[in-house]
Amino acid sequence: MVATLSRPRLAITVLALLAGLAPGVRAVPGAQAAPAACADLAPIRLAADHWIAGHGSATDSTWFNALFIKGDIETYRRTGDSKYLSYATAWANHNNWKLPTNAPNYDGPEASQEYLDLYDLDPAHPARDIADAQAYVTKQTARVQGGKVSDLSYVDAVRLGALSAFARLGVPNHNQAEIDAMAKMFAYTEAHIYDRAAALWWRDSRWVGTTQHWSRGNGWIVTALTDTVAALPAGDPNRAHYVSLLQAMFAKLKATQQAGGYWTADVDHPSAYPAPESSGTSMYTYGLARGIQLGYLDAATYTPVAQRSWAWLRDTALHANGVVGYVQGPASHPSQYQPISPTATSNYGVGAFLMAGVEASKFTPGC
Template structure:
């Protein structure tokens, strides 16, 4: 018996061949092929409720307001919007009240991880508007835009930061009708994408991202000498773009670039999806820790589902990608009681927090799963 560790179309790959040579034409040995059929919305929602309820039942203390737990609450509040559950709203409200809607590091923080809690605070504000809920996140972002070295744009030096901090800037700009938040968002984003590490963390030839400058060509490689293109790192990027696009108006000057970047990422990962519906922790090396992994897969499902619904990619081609991911997650990672397994815990590369097992879980992995399933449910029939 495992011991649970409870820790808080394919043609699009052509452009990715230079970065992902190891996966071109490679069949990964998998235990079970995932179905490409999309379940009805009620069935998807029932699984989401089971996973959320299991986590809440096992965590009567809602926990800290760090980036990992904030990702869980982002997912829970997405599910709350889908289901209108009073229980989920009360649990999230209790968490935010426990922390007085504050941020790790206080309002002077510039660190993207510390801004992630602001996403849930904004969700709670939209549900029950009270200005005190936004005091900390707004003050912190306002300082970066207007007061504290407003020309400094090198804060987001790792790709995870795009998920943590892009959405609060986008949403605050929309809420306050102040495009300076959007300008600052793009300046920070552009540095990460094109300047950080010299060439930037984005590879325009493939549409994928390196986690940070250590993994750029000539840096850290897999044990067989192939590139390290971390699944969850790219998943964070996908999630950040989805949430940002949900907040920005279509006419904002950089919306088109965000849409194009997400579209290219979704197309690229579709070409390296495994037969069981998952993605490898290293997208560029199928032999590098090849077991199933839930968090990166969930974020790719989130990005793909949004891209389908927003018309960024062709539904007949990409809906089977999303369905295989969902069905693989449900049949392989979701336990009968709703416990979510095969989550790679905190780290910065495929080797982090290994081994990833049936009983490996984490709050941010559950949050990613809830985000993904909630977005997929919108594509399903009743």
């Protein structure tokens, strides 16, 4: 039997019915639209609409597309516009709410987190819509219980391997085994590729002992821990530890933010690859803004950091035609896809931009 998330079954509001949602899509609390006067809604919409216009929802469930869907879902929450929820739901239906079967290593489970987002948004979704997400967590928990804890051996896998899904399924279902499995897998990752002296992460074992810390790689850690912290109860010891890691990381990232508000592909050596990099910058902005809202990052210290990075993303990385540029291509270290072009874009880069914009806009006057 598939475990189901514990949640209230909420009625559809009159306003939702008036919103003209697509068949099978229901608006629920979770779409908390910003005021119409919010100036940041326009750039968020511009980026989302440009990508959607050029890409139908019939895309696969690999992480490239799933990350865009994450941003699209957050855009729905911020704008209340049903077209974004309809797009994400059509994507999930196209993939039968399944994880990809041909993704390498642990790059495939990312989609489970977007399925869980959609499941949370619509209380009418049946449990079968997250059956594949639950099956992945169940299988992975059994692997850990069998002694295999080393699967998340590279930074991408911490996010794409869906660390937060273990908390999001384990906590409401009171499944301590899933939470323990999450903690053990992450503990292995931390023990092997966390550079404690630098408060940053090496991409994988190839870089251990060096001073090279890849921007998007550290962004994967930030987004994974940020969403996991949000899913864990306040008294959970894992949560306290993850918060401490994020606090150390953001102290370092504050010090390495460039004057323009961005980060480069190599966090510690900006002169080596001086072009701005928007996907890592977006992920840091997302983590900064959520950390301030959740109370574990000091607002006076970090709000200016988040505002500077969002200002660069909004005013420079985003072009007038809706293209989100400066996105490093699919990579594993800073030197790839260099120099990064102002118009270099991707689905995951746009998704990260949307995630950043939604959270950072909450600090903009009028929003």
